Amino acid sequence: MTDFDGLLRLLSQGQVEYILIGGLAATAHGSARFTHDVDVVYRRTPANIARLAQALQSVSPYLRGAPPGLPFRFDEATIAHGLNFTLTTSLGALDVLGEVVGGGSYDDLTSHCVRIVAFGVECLCLDLNTLIRVKRAAGRPKDFEAIAELEVLREEKDAGGFS
Amino acid sequence: MPGTPVEPWVDPVIEVYKRDVDRTLLRESLRWSVEQRVEALKEMQRASIELQRAMREATGRS
Numbered sequence: 001m002t003d004f005d006g007l008l009r010l011l012s013q014g015q016v017e018y019i020l021i022g023g024l025a026a027t028a029h030g031s032a033r034f035t036h037d038v039d040v041v042y043r044r045t046p047a048n049i050a051r052l053a054q055a056l057q058s059v060s061p062y063l064r065g066a067p068p069g070l071p072f073r074f075d076e077a078t079i080a081h082g083l084n085f086t087l088t089t090s091l092g093a094l095d096v097l098g099e100v101v102g103g104g105s106y107d108d109l110t111s112h113c114v115r116i117v118a119f120g121v122e123c124l125c126l127d128l129n130t131l132i133r134v135k136r137a138a139g140r141p142k143d144f145e146a147i148a149e150l151e152v153l154r155e156e157k158d159a160g161g162f163s
Numbered sequence: 164m165p166g167t168p169v170e171p172w173v174d175p176v177i178e179v180y181k182r183d184v185d186r187t188l189l190r191e192s193l194r195w196s197v198e199q200r201v202e203a204l205k206e207m208q209r210a211s212i213e214l215q216r217a218m219r220e221a222t223g224r225s
Contacts, residue, residue, distance in 0.1 A: 027204045148180035160193065
């Protein structure tokens with residue numbers, strides 16, 4: 001089981017610039033669906049890449065689903081030469097994305113975020129409209145139920161005056 | 164991406180899925196704060212762990 005608190009605290013305490021997306025962001029917006037992992041978009045500056053590598057060093061990041069024993073190191077060079085990583089860590093599943101389809105990079109997304117306090121840390125969370133947009137852009141049938149729920153949430157918020 | 168308007172497009176496939184969404188659950192959730200929603204997720208996670216443990220115990224599976 002993923003330690004949501006632990007992973008977000010690790011990123012925030014490491015001063016990593018990131019945006020919460022995916023299932024946890026949906027929860028923050030009111031989703032009643034369960035999620036198993038933490039998904040974030042990280043800023044791809046050299047300084048932030050260094051902070052990300054440092055922040056996750058203590059939780060043994062490894063490629064999720066890959067056979068054990070690969071010479072994988074989640075360090076600055078690996079992050080700089082890659083982009084999106086689906087990781088397993090000692091605190092659970094963590095997806096760190098340099099870009100998302102339909103949304104772009106951290107810098108593209110920052111104007112489409114709300115600042116929330118969750119798990120005792122303050123972080124940026126993708127806004128509901130953009131969350132729907134990137135889910136749609138991913139085009140995965142497994143997301144259809146989640147998109148439908150997010151669209152209903154938007155309707156309910158618009159109709160009911162919820163924040 | 165920046166400045167992209169919210170699309171008015173209605174996806175007929177998603178409209179079919181929306182029929183099955185339980186709006187009562189969502190209205191309840193929308194009354195909560197973000198912290199309360201996150202706490203509900205963690206409670207769901209704790210319940211899931213406990214139920215899986217109970218089932219393993221009942222069926223003798225590891």
